[in-house]
Amino acid sequence: MDLDKHDSAPGRGQPQKPVAPAVPADPAGAIRASDADRDRIADILREALAEGRLDAEEHAERIDAVYRAKTVGELEPIVRDLPASGPPRQEPAPYAYGPETPAGPAENLVAVFSSSTRKGRWRVGARTQAFSLFGNIEIDLTEAMFGQRLTVINATSIFGNVEVRVPENISLRGSGTGIFGNFEVVTLEAADPEAPVVVVNGYSVFGNVEAKPKRGKRITDLHDRLRKHLGH
Numbered sequence: 001m002d003l004d005k006h007d008s009a010p011g012r013g014q015p016q017k018p019v020a021p022a023v024p025a026d027p028a029g030a031i032r033a034s035d036a037d038r039d040r041i042a043d044i045l046r047e048a049l050a051e052g053r054l055d056a057e058e059h060a061e062r063i064d065a066v067y068r069a070k071t072v073g074e075l076e077p078i079v080r081d082l083p084a085s086g087p088p089r090q091e092p093a094p095y096a097y098g099p100e101t102p103a104g105p106a107e108n109l110v111a112v113f114s115s116s117t118r119k120g121r122w123r124v125g126a127r128t129q130a131f132s133l134f135g136n137i138e139i140d141l142t143e144a145m146f147g148q149r150l151t152v153i154n155a156t157s158i159f160g161n162v163e164v165r166v167p168e169n170i171s172l173r174g175s176g177t178g179i180f181g182n183f184e185v186v187t188l189e190a191a192d193p194e195a196p197v198v199v200v201n202g203y204s205v206f207g208n209v210e211a212k213p214k215r216g217k218r219i220t221d222l223h224d225r226l227r228k229h230l231g232h
Contacts, residue, residue, distance in 0.1 A: 111135025132160030
């Protein structure tokens with residue numbers, strides 16, 4: 001009798017159901033974000049700005065968050081309260097960029113207890129190295145010719161100053177460090193996805209590295225200027 005009671009007790013003598021393995025809440029959100037992922041979110045933000053859903057300050061804050069995001073999971077909340085981008089609009093003909101500059105020596109700007117300036121109508125190379133030691137370097141791109149879409153400026157300032165100025169209608173990005181100094185890049189995202197992109201990287205030690213758009217300066221004839229310059 002006791003044996004029967006023992007065998008018929010709840011849960012006794014019956015096969016146990018296997019426990020399902022734990023599934024991560026959102027495995028896709030942990031994937032590292034690609035440039036294409038960031039560009040997709042930036043396009044949604046650009047549409048929202050054009051439609052008046054975001055003001056300029058909100059747009060700038062969210063764009064900054066987009067290019068700081070490391071994973072897809074960090075990107076999605078940025079546009080959670082915005083509609084997905086609509087059908088692709090008819091884009092203007094792409095710029096007549098020439099071939100990318102082949103690997104080789106970069107243009108060097110050096111200021112040691114002196115100053116160095118690059119401004120006016122000049123063709124920008126793909127890479128520029130700027131080094132300032134107790135000196136001042138000014139790189140003004142507001143009237144420059146962009147022969148390639150991507151331009152990279154590597155700036156180093158030690159007890160000195162490096163200033164980069166760009167037109168308001170191109171994209172400006174960058175990253176760096178200031179050690180007892182200042183490193184500031186004002187992130188700028190052009191409305192035209194084919195506009196030139198300037199990336200400023202580097203660091204300052206007891207110095208200043210600064211890159212920002214120059215108010216009122218725009219490349220109004222960028223398409224025609226590039227085609228004329230490249231012989232198209």
